[in-house]
Amino acid sequence: MVGSPTVRRMTESDIPPAATVSAEAFELDLGKPGARHIWEARIRHSLRTDPEGSFVSERDGIIAGVAQAVVRERLWILSLLTVSPTRSRGGEGRALVRAALGYERDTDAGVIIASNDSRALRLYGTSGFRLEPSFQVTGSVDATLIPELHPDITEVQPLELERLAPISRAVRGAAHTLDLGVALMRGASIYCLGDRGFVVTTPGRGVWALAARDEGAAQALLWYGLHQLRDERKIEIGFVTGRQQWAIDVFLAARLPFRSYGAVATHGNLGPLHPYIPSPPFA
Numbered sequence: 001m002v003g004s005p006t007v008r009r010m011t012e013s014d015i016p017p018a019a020t021v022s023a024e025a026f027e028l029d030l031g032k033p034g035a036r037h038i039w040e041a042r043i044r045h046s047l048r049t050d051p052e053g054s055f056v057s058e059r060d061g062i063i064a065g066v067a068q069a070v071v072r073e074r075l076w077i078l079s080l081l082t083v084s085p086t087r088s089r090g091g092e093g094r095a096l097v098r099a100a101l102g103y104e105r106d107t108d109a110g111v112i113i114a115s116n117d118s119r120a121l122r123l124y125g126t127s128g129f130r131l132e133p134s135f136q137v138t139g140s141v142d143a144t145l146i147p148e149l150h151p152d153i154t155e156v157q158p159l160e161l162e163r164l165a166p167i168s169r170a171v172r173g174a175a176h177t178l179d180l181g182v183a184l185m186r187g188a189s190i191y192c193l194g195d196r197g198f199v200v201t202t203p204g205r206g207v208w209a210l211a212a213r214d215e216g217a218a219q220a221l222l223w224y225g226l227h228q229l230r231d232e233r234k235i236e237i238g239f240v241t242g243r244q245q246w247a248i249d250v251f252l253a254a255r256l257p258f259r260s261y262g263a264v265a266t267h268g269n270l271g272p273l274h275p276y277i278p279s280p281p282f283a
Contacts, residue, residue, distance in 0.1 A: 005064065005092045007099045010047055010054035015040050018056055018066045025082035038186055042281060045182050046070050046079050053103040057083075057092040067096035069103045070282070075174035075270070076103075076110040077283045081120065093123055101127065109173055109268030111283045113239050116262050129265035136261035137206075137237040137251050143230040145254050150220040156190040156198065164190070164198050164211075171211040172283065173271035179282040183208050191224055193217045197275070199225040206235035209279035215246040218275030222250045239264055239278050246275055 010018060019040045023030045030036040046068040047054045057065035065083040069076060078100055083092045112124055114131070125131050156164065158181070165175035180190065183200050188208055192198040197212025199221040207225045212218035229235045240247050241264055251258055264278060 005057040005059055005095050007055050007057045007095045009052070010056050010066070010068070012044075012047070014056050014063060015043050015047065017063045018043055021063055021084045022066050022080060022082035024084055024086065041185060042182060043068065043080070045179070049178060050103070053100060055096055055099045057096055065092035065096050067100045069100040070179075071103070071105045071107055072176075072178060072282075073169070073174035074107050074109060075172065075283070076105075076107040078110075078112040079281050081112075093119065097123055097127060107268075109270045110266065111172070111270060111278070112265040113278050113280050113283055114263045114265050121263060121265075124263075124265040129267050131263045131265050132241045132243075133260060133263050134239045134241045135248070135258045137240065137256050137258040138234060139256045140232065140234055141226050141230040142255060143227070146223055146227050146230070149224055149227055150193060153191050153193050153221065153224045156192050158184055161190075163195075164192060167192075167195065167197055167211050167213060169271070170213055171271050171276050172273055172278075173269070176209065176211070176279070176282065179279065182282070183279070189228060191221065191228070193221055197221050200279070201225045201228045203229075204232065206232075207237045207277060209282075210247075210275070210277040212275045215275050219246050219250055222247055222277075226250070226254060237277065238262065238280060241273075243274055244276065247277060 023039055050070045053069035055067045056063045068080040070079050114121055114124055161177050161180050165177050168176045186202055188200050188202040190198055190200050196217035199210040200208040202208045210221055239262055
């Protein structure tokens with residue numbers, strides 16, 4: 001390792017190189033139509049809501065890593081942590097996490113939706129987080145396996161997002177309201193079952209998030225989400241922990257393959273996180 005990384009606050013002008021570095025780490029192709037715009041918008045969203053929680057690491061003036069922490073009510077969330085596989089010389093990840101953890105703003109709980117990267121998992125585990133392994137579902141939906149849909153599920157309009165806040169607070173300890181607009185910008189649809197729960201589906205992706213007050217509502221919403229995704233060539237639903245047996249039962253009934261992938265890392269006094277499928281960037 002030559003020298004130490006310099007960590008500083010992110011600025012608006014850092015967004016393009018930060019997008020390039022983070023996309024490289026996640027093996028995302030920003031050359032696809034609209035891909036760079038969407039990825040930069042995701043980074044810009046966190047920068048604008050939490051400017052004091054966004055950081056970049058530099059070596060010789062070149063950005064090599066990115067971290068973004070956001071605070072939602074009493075919940076701290078690590079929304080993004082990436083280190084360039086080609087520009088990093090070591091030390092960036094820990095330095096960035098240390099900076100992000102310093103942005104707490106009177107929170108009493110924290111959550112990280114962690115990928116399979118063993119170095120990141122170790123970093124979170126040694127930074128005071130409990131690691132709960134999770135599953136990832138991939139495949140296509142067989143519409144013939146979907147049972148009768150719940151008749152009371154309705155689509156949520158953009159101006160109605162605040163009605164979902166009490167559900168999120170009951171399940172994870174903080175509202176999703178501020179970040180649901182990012183999903184809608186990407187073409188997502190949001191469906192709710194009264195005040196019992198909601199699911200967010202994204203075309204070309206899968207289920208972006210699900211939160212419910214009871215397992216019956218959660219299963220009904222998950223089946224509804226799969227119905228909405230039935231024409232997709234491939235869907236992905238990630239970070240389903242073992243305690244979400246209600247979701248695993250749906251995947252088994254739908255004959256969707258799943259594998260171990262990543263973890264949900266937590267500390268402090270969160271909500272029950274059940275029934276719950278987290279949003280990868282915003283928990």
